[in-house]
Amino acid sequence: MNKQSYADVRKKVERLSSLPTIPPVATKILKLIGSENISLNKVTEFISRDQALSARVLKIINSPVYGFPGRISSISQAVMLIGIGALKGMLLGISMFDMMHKTMMGLWEHSIGTAVAAKAIATKVGMKEIEDVSVAGLIHDIGKVALGICYPELYKNVIIAVGEKKIYIVEAEENIIGANHAEAGSWLARKWRFPLSLVNSIEYHHNPSARHSSMTIAIVHLSDTIIKMMGFGFSGDPFAHRIERIAWDTLALTGEDLKGIFIEIEEAILSQETSIF
Ligand SMILES: [Fe+2]
Numbered sequence: 001m002n003k004q005s006y007a008d009v010r011k012k013v014e015r016l017s018s019l020p021t022i023p024p025v026a027t028k029i030l031k032l033i034g035s036e037n038i039s040l041n042k043v044t045e046f047i048s049r050d051q052a053l054s055a056r057v058l059k060i061i062n063s064p065v066y067g068f069p070g071r072i073s074s075i076s077q078a079v080m081l082i083g084i085g086a087l088k089g090m091l092l093g094i095s096m097f098d099m100m101h102k103t104m105m106g107l108w109e110h111s112i113g114t115a116v117a118a119k120a121i122a123t124k125v126g127m128k129e130i131e132d133v134s135v136a137g138l139i140h141d142i143g144k145v146a147l148g149i150c151y152p153e154l155y156k157n158v159i160i161a162v163g164e165k166k167i168y169i170v171e172a173e174e175n176i177i178g179a180n181h182a183e184a185g186s187w188l189a190r191k192w193r194f195p196l197s198l199v200n201s202i203e204y205h206h207n208p209s210a211r212h213s214s215m216t217i218a219i220v221h222l223s224d225t226i227i228k229m230m231g232f233g234f235s236g237d238p239f240a241h242r243i244e245r246i247a248w249d250t251l252a253l254t255g256e257d258l259k260g261i262f263i264e265i266e267e268a269i270l271s272q273e274t275s276i277f
Pocket residue numbers: 140141181182205206
């Protein structure tokens with residue numbers, strides 16, 4: 001298969017919810033996420049009906065990604081605590097878990113790590129919607145999964161090209177497929193009516209200066225890079241990206257703040273089991 005046109009890649013990625021390679025539970029989750037009038041009750045009911053899904057939701061909500069004090073033991077409590085926007089993102093992360101592993105070994109760990117880092121930074125800068133920022137970290141690279149599912153052969157070539165030519169994965173995706181994972185992820189997030197801050201943080205996590213930067217974009221950009229530098233998981237990139245000036249300016253972190261953030265991330269990651277599922 002050869003490189004596709006940008007418009008063709010977009011069309012194919014946006015049709016992702018109906019691909020046969022997606023496991024049935026993920027298909028149901030995607031349908032639920034995409035429905036217009038989604039209520040908390042409906043989501044609680046949906047998750048509670050599926051034991052494996054309930055166990056995954058409870059495990060992730062009790063992990064350092066969220067870090068609520070005390071143990072959360074019921075789905076309704078979990079749903080109330082994180083709210084509908086963050087819940088949709090979390091379900092997307094969960095539904096993509098198996099496919100993340102298939103797309104790229106270590107991508108799940110990279111995503112969890114970025115979520116943990118995003119939470120630490122969001123807390124330090126005093127943001128209110130910490131769960132939303134955490135979720136933005138969890139699913140920032142969801143476009144890699146989308147491209148991997150839509151173009152499995154080409155995506156293998158992307159990973160090979162990154163290794164051989166030592167280029168960033170965004171560049172290899174553009175050269176070989178015709179669009180990059182940040183674009184692909186944002187098309188999905190838009191199609192699934194995710195909150196705009198989530199769509200933007202997926203779209204601009206590699207180039208926050210392309211848009212008048214928001215806190216969430218800056219946090220995901222920084223978290224992604226910190227986790228790569230710490231060597232946790234695998235994002236596909238051979239090197240960590242340069243942190244753009246606009247992210248530093250937006251966050252205005254001091255050296256002391258950064259030190260605290262690094263310690264917190266390291267402790268959270270170390271306290272975690274090897275796999276969250
Ligand atoms: Fe990325």
